[in-house]
Amino acid sequence: MTLTMTAPEQTRARYPDQEGWAERDGVRLFWERYGDGEPTILLPPTWEIVHSRFWKGQVPYLARHTRVVTFDPRGNGRSDRPGDYEAYRRREFAADALAVLDAAGVDRAVVVSWCDMGEALILAAEHPERVAGLMLIAPALPVREPEVPPYPFDQVLDTDEGWAKENRHYWLRDWRGYLEWFFSRCFTEPHSTKQIEDCVGWGLDTDAETILAGFRGWAGKELDPETVVELCGRVRCPTLVIQGTEDKLVDPEWGRTGGATRLSAGHA
C-alpha cells in the first residue's frame, strides 16, 4: 500500500456553497459564498498581488457560524485583469464589493479586511447602510505622508538588493524574485515557509504587467492622508483594528493613530 502525501494542487478544507460573477463596466469579478448563518461577513481582497485564497485560514471556521462572502480582486484569481490603470483606483475595489454583495443577495455585511488600501474604509464611510461592522487587520492606509522610497520605482537600477526590488524593471525581469522577497517580509514569524510559498503561488497567478497597472492606479494619490482622516471620521459602525507589533511593511503606528484612535472617536 502506498499513500500519497503530496498533492499536485491544493485541496480546500471547505468548498463554497455558491459561486458566481458580478460585472462592472465589463470587468467580471468572481465571488464565492460559504455557509448560511447571520450576519454575513465580507472578506474583501487587498492588493491584487494575492487573491481570495489568502483567507483560507478564516473561511472554514467562520463559515461554520455565519455566511462568508469572498471575491477575487480585479487583476488576480478568477476575476478579469483590465489593462488600464484607471480601473485600479481603490474606489473601484469598493464598488466591486458592493456589486458582489448585490450579486450574492446580501444587504449588509460585517467587513473584515486585511491590509486595507482604502476600499474597506470607503465602503464603511460612504455606504453605511451596507456595512454592519468594520475590522481592519494591519491596514495599509496612508494616514501620514509616506516616506520617499529609497529607490526610484521607474528608473533602471544597478542593484536588485532589498528595497531596490520595489522597481518596475525588476518586477518585469523577475516577478517571482520580488514575490519571494516581499512575502518573506510579510511573514516575520519563524516557521512561515508554507505561508510564504502559498502567497508566492497566488502572486504568480497574476503577472507583473497587471500589477504595474494596479500599482499606477493605487499610486495616483486618490487617498491622501487628509482624505483618509476625513473618511475615518465618517465611519459610524463598530470598528476594530488588529495590528501586529512586528509588522515590517505597515508602520504599526498607522493602525494606532489613523485607525484605532480616529475610528473609535468617529464611532463614539
Next chain:
Amino acid sequence: MRAREPDADGFVDRGPVKLHWERFGDGEPTLLLLPTWTIVHARFWKAQVPYLARHYRVVTYDGPGNGRSDRPLDAEPYGCEEQAQAASAVLDATGTDRAVLVSLSMGALWALWLMANRPQQVLGSVFIGPSVPLGPGYEDREQPFEEPYTSTEGWAKYNRHYWLDHYQDFLEFFFSQCFTERHSTKPVEDSVGWGLETSPEVLIAESYPPWPDEATVCGWCAASRCPVVVIHGDDDQISPVGRGRALAEATGGALVVLEGAGHIPLARHPVKVNLLIREFVESLGGTAR
C-alpha cells in the same frame, strides 16, 4: 506547554541509571511508545500522545541519556539488549502486562528484541522508519567516526571529534536530513532543541556498544509471532525504504509506504500516522482487550 499532560509519571531504576516514564489515559490496550536514538527524548512523540491517549493507555519514557533520565557516560546502558530490558522494566513499573509497541528508527531493534524474547509482553508492533540492518543502507554514511575529521561537509559531520567541536551544527545537519519535507522548520527546531538537552559525550558513549548484525535481527524477526505494521517514507534519507520493506517481509507484517515522506513522518504527517496506528490497534480486536 503540552497539549496533553501525563496522568502519572515516575522513575525506573536500571542499576545506577534512573529512567523517567509517563502515562497518559487509561483505555485499552496500552501502547508503549519507545525511545529512539538518545539525540531526542520522549517529547518526539508529542503529536501522537494527545490523540492516542484519547483512545488508549499510552506509556512513554526517556531512554538513558536524555530528557529526565540519567545521562551515563559508560557504554553499558546503551547496549541493545539493555535498552530492550529497560523497556520491559518500564512495562513492569507501570503495571502493564502487555502492550502494543510503537518504535521509530533504531527503536526498532529494541522492539524486535522484545518480540523475540518477551513475546508474552507484546500484543503487536508498529515500526516507523525502522533503522535495521536488513539490506543495503546509504553508502555515503561510511565515514570515519573515530579518527579526526578531515572534512566538515555532509555526513563527514558524523564524527565523534566533530560532535565535540560543533555539536549544534551536527544536530542541525542531521535533522535537516531527517526532515526532507518542505515546511519542516518547526520539527527541525524542536529536534535540535531536544538534542541540545544531552551532550556529544553521551552520544559518543552510546556509539560504543556493537549493533546487532543482520543474522541476529533476522533471527528475532523469525521468532516473532505478533502482528506487525511497518510505516516508511519513500524519501527517508536516514534508513532507506527498502529496509522497511525487508522488515515487513521478515516479520510477515504489513507495509505502508508514505510517498514523499522522510524519516520522521510522525512529526510531519501526524494525522496520517496516528490514524494508521489506531487502525492497526483496532485490527488486533479482542486479542488486545
